[in-house]
Structures are given as structure tokens and as C-alpha cells.
Amino acid sequence: MKMKLPFLNKTNKTDNEVLLALDVGTEFVKAVIFTVEEGDTSIKVLGYGRSRQHGSAMKGAMVINIEHVVNACDKAIGEALNHADEIMSKELGVEYVTPAPEKALLGIAGELVKGVTIIADYSREEPDVKIEQKEIDEVITSIKEYSFNQAINDISEETGIETKRLQEINTKINATYIDGVQVDRPLGMTGENISYRVFSTFAPSLHLNSLKEIASQLGLEILSIEVEPYAVARAVKDAKNEKFSAVIIDIGGGTTDIAVVDRGSVIATKMFAYGGKVFTKRISNKLKVQIEDAEKIKIDYSNGAVNETQARAIREMLTKDCLVWAQGVELSLSEIEDIDNYPTVFYLCGGGSGLPEIKESLQEYAWLQTLPFAKHPKIEYLYPKQLEDINDVSRSITGPEDIAPLALARMYFELDKK
Numbered sequence: 001m002k003m004k005l006p007f008l009n010k011t012n013k014t015d016n017e018v019l020l021a022l023d024v025g026t027e028f029v030k031a032v033i034f035t036v037e038e039g040d041t042s043i044k045v046l047g048y049g050r051s052r053q054h055g056s057a058m059k060g061a062m063v064i065n066i067e068h069v070v071n072a073c074d075k076a077i078g079e080a081l082n083h084a085d086e087i088m089s090k091e092l093g094v095e096y097v098t099p100a101p102e103k104a105l106l107g108i109a110g111e112l113v114k115g116v117t118i119i120a121d122y123s124r125e126e127p128d129v130k131i132e133q134k135e136i137d138e139v140i141t142s143i144k145e146y147s148f149n150q151a152i153n154d155i156s157e158e159t160g161i162e163t164k165r166l167q168e169i170n171t172k173i174n175a176t177y178i179d180g181v182q183v184d185r186p187l188g189m190t191g192e193n194i195s196y197r198v199f200s201t202f203a204p205s206l207h208l209n210s211l212k213e214i215a216s217q218l219g220l221e222i223l224s225i226e227v228e229p230y231a232v233a234r235a236v237k238d239a240k241n242e243k244f245s246a247v248i249i250d251i252g253g254g255t256t257d258i259a260v261v262d263r264g265s266v267i268a269t270k271m272f273a274y275g276g277k278v279f280t281k282r283i284s285n286k287l288k289v290q291i292e293d294a295e296k297i298k299i300d301y302s303n304g305a306v307n308e309t310q311a312r313a314i315r316e317m318l319t320k321d322c323l324v325w326a327q328g329v330e331l332s333l334s335e336i337e338d339i340d341n342y343p344t345v346f347y348l349c350g351g352g353s354g355l356p357e358i359k360e361s362l363q364e365y366a367w368l369q370t371l372p373f374a375k376h377p378k379i380e381y382l383y384p385k386q387l388e389d390i391n392d393v394s395r396s397i398t399g400p401e402d403i404a405p406l407a408l409a410r411m412y413f414e415l416d417k418k
Contacts, residue, residue: 027253049079061110251352276352
């Protein structure tokens, strides 16, 4: 069955149009204001803003109070616009007011967002004829007709959500092989044996409709809704190269999002409801302080800004929780099918990645005894400078905690141009 998504408004791009990438997270809303100038191969980041979510706005990356989320989004966008005004005024030498964006790319995450990999192989009857967009569209249509029902049934069985309440987010070809050779863009190329690695994502209709309503109340047209771990995986430099394999772990406030890239292709995304809020609550309970104070203590500890006695006490509080979190990573990876050996590089990002115990829990985990790794994985942080197609003229987005909104903005280049 071919599925058409009414909320994905595909429109032609306008030169120098001010656009928005909006990461609606459990803990923070993050907004990136950007443009794409004619002929540019990178997005130009003009401003960045973020706003803390109300305590009852989100739960596990799911919107549970639209009004609270809209308010946080409004504040984050306003901060990003003010920031863009400062940057552009300085760049132009005159006072500049950045137009409010009318179109946005929105991120979606959470443990009920599911992705499936479908491999489509076929032989072309006329191998010397150049591949056109129509041929690719027919492949996607065939996949939807023959594979989606089974995929939705599998997801329904896994999540307990009725099939009629599940909806496609998007379907993307993220790797193409022509006669055994990986190519970046098949359009205009010739060949006989074609293999597409197609990644399709689904979520509860309620989740998608909440994002649609938020965009409506903000007066935004949705260019695309993107699964955040997929967007992050696609944004890393050389991630589409056949030599690139990695596990990318984005630790947010309410969830941990995982993307597995194998030889340049995103083969799976997994998410589980365990994020930075768990550690904040642990500090709050142990030290008997308010959540807001506990969050500040956690951040100070991550930045090495507490004394040795406090650091020792906090470390003792969080070590067991971080081990449980690492077990969640293992469980998520173990659920991935059709993988012989897991990538031996882990990239960490997101607001929760700053805790030293997070990295240590992965470094000390018995990966070789639990999953098929060729060697113990190397654990690294993912920084904005490691993303491709990004020109951050604001020079304000520098840490692993802000990877997701940048990656969302970069997905502009992967929009359906029809």
C-alpha cells in the first residue's frame, strides 16, 4: 500500500530564505536559524537558541502538554532570532533584523519511533539507460506496496500499538550499489544490478500529530519531520563512505537515541527511555535538593567545577545508574538483526554525554563477552566540527550537546526536491 503523508509539505527552496531546525527535546527545545545561499553546498547557521521545557511538557520524548511545548519553542526561536540579529548586524556592519522563519525541519525521537532497513535488489532490463528519478520512485513505491504491511505489523507487535495508529514518518534511500560499487547519487548513472538500502521510519500517529499541532500554533510550515538519530548519523563527515562504520549515541534528557552505521549505510535506529533526567533525579534525592539545583550540580560536576569531596560523592551516586544505562545500550544493540559484527567506534553526543561516568561505563563494559565485536569499541565524543555541510557563522555551537539541531538543519539537503 502506498502511504501519503499529508503533513510533509514538500516545497521548492527559495534562495536566502530564513529557515528553522527545531529539536523538541525532553529537557530543552533547541532552535537553529539558518539559510542556504544559491550555489552553496553548506547551510549557513545564523543563530542558536534554547529554552528549558516545563517539567510536565514531555515524557520520554513524547509531548504530553502542547501548550507548554509551544511556549518553550517560542522562547527558543526568539532567542535564536535575537542571536541571528547580532551575528548579521556584525557581519553587515549595519543593524539587521532577521526575518522570522516560516518553514521548519522538526526532529522526532523516543522509544516508540521505529526504523526498519529494507534491501531492494533488482536487475535492469536496459543497463545502458541512465537511471532517472522516475525509476527510483518506482522502487520506493514497490517497497511500500510489498514490505510496509509486514514492517508495521512487526512494529505493532513489538510496541503494543495498533497498526492503524502507526504512521510512516519517511522513507529514504541511504545507500546505493550499482554492479557491486557504492555510489553517492545514482541519478544519471548506468548499470545492470542495483541494490538500494532503504531506511523507513514509523511512529504513533499521536506523536506525529502533536508535532504538527505545535508547528501550526507557531505558524510554521513543516518541510520535513526527521528521525533525530538518523539525521545525526547522516550528518557525520564521511558517514556515507563505504569505509565508515560507527555506533552513534545521543543522550538526551528523557531518552537515549542510537544509530548504527555499517559501511556507509544507516542500518538501524534504536531508542530507550533512559536519559539525563535519571541522573538529575538521583542527585536530587541523594542530596535532598530541588530538581533545578540538582541539574546545576550535575552540569558543574560534568564541567569539573565542583570540589573533590563533592565530586567523589556524586561519582558514587551515579556509577550504578550509568552501568544500568550501558546495559540499555547493549540491549538496544542486541535487538538489531542482520549484523555480523558491530562497529568498533562509539560516538557520544547530547546533553547527557558530558557525565564522565557515561564514557567510562562504555569503556569498562564487557562488550566482547556480550555482543559480536571484533575488538573492544573505542569511545569518542562527537563535536559539531565533525559534521559536514555546516557553516556556523555564529560560532556558538561547539559542544557535543548540540549536535542534533545542527544535524536536523543539514537534512535540508536531503529533502525531496520534487
